Amino acid sequence: MTRDALSLLFPGSCLSCGTVLDSIETAEFPLCKECMTVLAHSQIYGARCEVCSSHLISEIKICTRCRGNAFSFDRAISLFEYTGIIKELIHQFKFEGRRSLAVYFADVLGKKAVDCFPGIPIVPVPSSPQSKKKRGWDQMRVIAKKIEKIANIPSFSVLDRKAGIQQKELGVIDRASNLKGSIVFDDSHESSELREVLLLDDVLTTGATASECARILKDNGIQKVYVLTLALD
Numbered sequence: 447m448t449r450d451a452l453s454l455l456f457p458g459s460c461l462s463c464g465t466v467l468d469s470i471e472t473a474e475f476p477l478c479k480e481c482m483t484v485l486a487h488s489q490i491y492g493a494r495c496e497v498c499s500s501h502l503i504s505e506i507k508i509c510t511r512c513r514g515n516a517f518s519f520d521r522a523i524s525l526f527e528y529t530g531i532i533k534e535l536i537h538q539f540k541f542e543g544r545r546s547l548a549v550y551f552a553d554v555l556g557k558k559a560v561d562c563f564p565g566i567p568i569v570p571v572p573s574s575p576q577s578k579k580k581r582g583w584d585q586m587r588v589i590a591k592k593i594e595k596i597a598n599i600p601s602f603s604v605l606d607r608k609a610g611i612q613q614k615e616l617g618v619i620d621r622a623s624n625l626k627g628s629i630v631f632d633d634s635h636e637s638s639e640l641r642e643v644l645l646l647d648d649v650l651t652t653g654a655t656a657s658e659c660a661r662i663l664k665d666n667g668i669q670k671v672y673v674l675t676l677a678l679d
């Protein structure tokens with residue numbers, strides 16, 4: 447039986463392995479204890495680039511790419527490598543409509559935000575109009591709203607995205623030029639007080655999207671932009 451069929455029969459089963467959860471009512475997340483433990487152990491630790499969190503090979507503190515001042519953000523931290531269970535869960539969340547995962551993502555991201563970026567308000571990276579329409583909701587806004595509730599960190603959806611080709615369809619150079627002009631600042635929010643923000647996204651791949659968002663935010667008077675993502679690809 448497929449996982450989808452299983453979860454229709456047992457709505458309280460783990461979205462990663464299908465194990466039926468003890469009690470649908472008391473289950474805090476749509477994941478079993480074993481999968482949560484695997485996830486907890488697969489979080490990124492150890493020596494990482496102090497700007498983008500990528501693996502350091504022979505470099506010290508900052509990777510070669512970041513030495514070349516590649517990004518407009520000041521620092522990016524990712525929770526997981528984009529592989530295994532977390533990759534599967536992000537895929538389910540984004541492409542299979544598993545909105546219930548937002549509560550787990552908000553929990554781990556909220557804890558990291560409190561630890562590493564205390565007191566800094568969140569700005570979610572906007573979804574493209576195409577994926578918002580397809581999904582019916584904006585994935586990072588949904589997570590940001592949950593973090594607001596559980597970790598008491600305010601969020602400001604001051605960025606919007608215009609229609610364009612989906613970033614995942616493109617290579618590194620095309621990603622950067624496809625982004626030009628597609629991210630826009632929406633100043634209809636109460637955002638004039640913002641000095642530092644924490645940009646929230648699902649996966650950091652080339653860093654092009656986060657960097658373009660940071661550039662737009664800085665053009666609009668925000669001085670420091672930090673980035674927090676679930677995974678680093």
Ligand SMILES: [Zn+2]
Pocket residue numbers: 460461462463464465477478479480481482
């Ligand atoms: Zn499981």
Ligand SMILES: [Zn+2]
Pocket residue numbers: 495496497498499500508509510511512
């Ligand atoms: Zn780096």
